[in-house]
Amino acid sequence: MWERKNALWERSERLSDGTGAATKSEEDLHLCKRTADGRLVDSQWAEDEEECRRRCSGWGDEAFRTFLCSRPGRVLIAIFVMLLIYLTCLFLAANRATSIMDVNNDSLPKSGVNTTRAIEVLTELCDSFEAGLISGDSCNRLCYNRDWKINDYYEGNKVVVVMKDGGQTAVFKSIHPSMDDFPRIDKQLTYDEFSDKVLDLVNDELRLGWPRHYKKHLMETLWPTLRRTPGESMNAADRASLWALLQQPEFILFRIIGTCGQFYSTEILVAFRMKGYYMNLKGKILVHIMGTLKLFYEFLNEPLQWCDVRFDNLGLSADYPKRFVLMDGDMVYTESRLRAALQGRPCATDADCTIGDCKARCTADLTCSDRTDSNLE
Numbered sequence: 001m002w003e004r005k006n007a008l009w010e011r012s013e014r015l016s017d018g019t020g021a022a023t024k025s026e027e028d029l030h031l032c033k034r035t036a037d038g039r040l041v042d043s044q045w046a047e048d049e050e051e052c053r054r055r056c057s058g059w060g061d062e063a064f065r066t067f068l069c070s071r072p073g074r075v076l077i078a079i080f081v082m083l084l085i086y087l088t089c090l091f092l093a094a095n096r097a098t099s100i101m102d103v104n105n106d107s108l109p110k111s112g113v114n115t116t117r118a119i120e121v122l123t124e125l126c127d128s129f130e131a132g133l134i135s136g137d138s139c140n141r142l143c144y145n146r147d148w149k150i151n152d153y154y155e156g157n158k159v160v161v162v163m164k165d166g167g168q169t170a171v172f173k174s175i176h177p178s179m180d181d182f183p184r185i186d187k188q189l190t191y192d193e194f195s196d197k198v199l200d201l202v203n204d205e206l207r208l209g210w211p212r213h214y215k216k217h218l219m220e221t222l223w224p225t226l227r228r229t230p231g232e233s234m235n236a237a238d239r240a241s242l243w244a245l246l247q248q249p250e251f252i253l254f255r256i257i258g259t260c261g262q263f264y265s266t267e268i269l270v271a272f273r274m275k276g277y278y279m280n281l282k283g284k285i286l287v288h289i290m291g292t293l294k295l296f297y298e299f300l301n302e303p304l305q306w307c308d309v310r311f312d313n314l315g316l317s318a319d320y321p322k323r324f325v326l327m328d329g330d331m332v333y334t335e336s337r338l339r340a341a342l343q344g345r346p347c348a349t350d351a352d353c354t355i356g357d358c359k360a361r362c363t364a365d366l367t368c369s370d371r372t373d374s375n376l377e
Contacts, residue, residue: 118153118161121177122146125261128179135237137225138258138265141165142172158330161263172263175248179262182244191233195219201246207336208302222246250329253304269315269327305338305371307331307356331356342368 126143128134142165151169152162161172176182185194199215202222210218220227223234223242234242244262245251251264258265308331315327326332333341333355342360345368347353353360353368360368 113150113153114155115150115153117155118150118163119148121159122148122161124178125263128261132237134179134241134261135235136241136258136260136263138172138263139260142260159263169268170265171268172260172265173248173250174263176262179240179244182247182262185239185243187236187239189239194234194239198222198242198246202252205246205249205252205337206334207340208334222252249332253329253332267325269325302335305333305335305358307333307338307358309357333358339370343370344368 122142123146125134126139126146129136129139129143149164150161151164152160154160155177158173158175159177163170163172185197189197195215195218196212199210199212199218202218203210222245223238225238226232226234241259241261245259245264248262248264250266251259255267256264257267306326308328313327315325338355338358341355342353342358345353347362347366347368350359350362353362357373358371359373360371363369
């Protein structure tokens with residue numbers, strides 16, 4: 001018994017005077033095991049046992065600190081910090097995106113809507129349809145029972161009717177409320193002569209030089225009934241309706257779901273609004289919209305020019321929830337069409353050479369130049 005105690009004392013002396021330092025941790029563990037076994041129970045060694053237990057309990061923390069100070073430990077810490085920063089940024093970005101967008105609920109009728117005027121316009125439209133004066137692939141459904149549930153109605157630079165149709169929201173637009181407000185087409189024209197006039201009108205609006213040998217494809221694109229019923233020609237109601245629709249640039253440029261007379265139905269868009277404290281982000285969002293317009297370089301012969309840059313002209317598409325779209329395309333032009341509208345126009349100052357947000361300069365010969373700004377300015 002005393003021999004074991006003497007050996008333990010000698011080992012402790014070697015550790016205290018610096019000898020055997022290379023095996024300090026190993027000796028500590030060995031010492032702790034011996035004392036933990038209960039073999040050092042003599043009161044003479046109580047202080048040594050207490051010191052041993054203190055050193056033993058700190059051994060795990062010391063090893064952990066040693067690992068963290070090593071190269072693998074530092075790499076692990078760096079990865080953990082970067083992951084924490086990434087998750088924090090992701091959380092904040094998600095919260096901001098959620099709070100930025102606040103959309104209107106169009107499922108309920110708005111207060112103050114002139115439903116009487118809206119019903120008058122729709123009644124005149126359906127009366128003309130039943131009399132065989134107009135046509136369109138949406139007329140049958142629109143005029144079947146005339147039980148219209150008007151959600152919104154606007155009459156200004158254009159007429160917009162928002163209604164519930166079979167449980168779904170439908171939007172119908174026209175620049176005039178009545179068919180009588182549009183120019184008439186000569187009823188004596190043959191179909192070939194009529195389609196030539198349609199081609200000329202579209203080329204005048206877009207300035208893309210649509211060739212005549214693609215006239216059949218153009219007519220089927222503008223009036224899909226021709227594709228669904230091959231061999232059937234357009235009757236007088238079809239021609240009158242299409243001619244009225246072609247007087248409206250938005251009908252030519254936008255995605256159209258259906259038509260009835262002079263009214264065309266567009267895809268459902270939810271108005272996009274931003275809270276006041278995010279007003280400084282408007283410019284960044286509009287830049288993304290401009291980037292979308294520049295994609296037309298890939299689909300058309302030339303890019304589109306947007307001359308009505310307003311934040312409230314943006315909407316969210318039900319089919320593409322992450323895509324911003326224009327709610328009003330009346331001031332969207334092809335590059336050639338805008339150049340024809342600006343260049344050569346008589347002017348006295350630069351103020352005479354603007355179309356919405358598209359600007360040109362008044363030259364020395366008192367005529368307007370081509371557009372001087374761009375979609376991104």
